[in-house]
Amino acid sequence: KQEVTQIPAALSVPEGENLVLNCSFTDSAIYNLQWFRQDPGKGLTSLLLIQSSQREQTSGRLNASLDKSSGRSTLYIAASQPGDSATYLCAVRNSGGSNYKLTFGKGTLLTVNP
Amino acid sequence: GAGVSQSPSNKVTEKGKDVELRCDPISGHTALYWYRQSLGQGLEFLIYFQGNSAPDKSGLPSDRFSAERTGGSVSTLTIQRTQQEDSAVYLCASSLLLYTDTQYFGPGTRLTVL
Numbered sequence: 001k002q003e004v005t006q007i008p009a010a011l012s013v014p015e016g017e018n019l020v021l022n023c024s025f026t027d028s029a030i031y032n033l034q035w036f037r038q039d040p041g042k043g044l045t046s047l048l049l050i051q052s053s054q055r056e057q058t059s060g061r062l063n064a065s066l067d068k069s070s071g072r073s074t075l076y077i078a079a080s081q082p083g084d085s086a087t088y089l090c091a092v093r094n095s096g097g098s099n100y101k102l103t104f105g106k107g108t109l110l111t112v113n114p
Numbered sequence: 115g116a117g118v119s120q121s122p123s124n125k126v127t128e129k130g131k132d133v134e135l136r137c138d139p140i141s142g143h144t145a146l147y148w149y150r151q152s153l154g155q156g157l158e159f160l161i162y163f164q165g166n167s168a169p170d171k172s173g174l175p176s177d178r179f180s181a182e183r184t185g186g187s188v189s190t191l192t193i194q195r196t197q198q199e200d201s202a203v204y205l206c207a208s209s210l211l212l213y214t215d216t217q218y219f220g221p222g223t224r225l226t227v228l
Binding site for chain 1: 120147173207
């Protein structure tokens with residue numbers, strides 16, 4: 001059974017810092033990995049999707065990497081801003097069995113202080 | 115264009131009542147998914163639709179839960195005889211294709227069972 005773990009559970013940084021959020025998964029047989037952002041009381045916004053054949057994806061100040069063999073992904077946020085404050089969720093889609101669903105971690109609550 | 119929409123945004127009900135939650139996916143998306151996010155828990159997969167068909171209903175928590183999709187578009191999640199443990203945010207997502215595409219999430223329905 002796929003399990004996804006995110007570390008740290010919470011992170012507080014001053015504005016302008018670069019930061020890294022970590023995601024690990026137990027079963028390396030995945031189709032893709034997706035990073036989401038969730039604002040309080042809101043749904044999920046997709047940030048980046050990395051296919052299993054890819055090593056990284058970039059969008060603006062965000063860079064996500066994937067090391068499928070070791071079961072790890074990182075989300076790098078450059079020059080953090082208060083508007084980046086949110087919960088960041090990592091989710092994987094398996095390549096076999098229940099390959100139609102996403103398995104989520106419990107998220108990292110990020111606070112960027114002005 | 116329009117994203118995934120869900121209604122109602124909030125629902126408060128009494129224990130034992132039935133509730134219906136609605137999801138309007140992005141137009142043209144063939145796959146639709148329901149997830150549940152309980153306080154302190156991660157996102158839990160409930161059920162998916164490919165077209166109007168739900169091939170795997172094993173993620174539904176109990177037989178009080180059911181879902182349908184009509185016309186390859188709108189989906190309804192019904193919870194009969196609600197219990198307090200059903201209180202959660204119910205999220206709907208859709209994707210163009212089932213297996214490899216980004217899942218786009220709606221804002222969710224917050225269900226509170228008194």
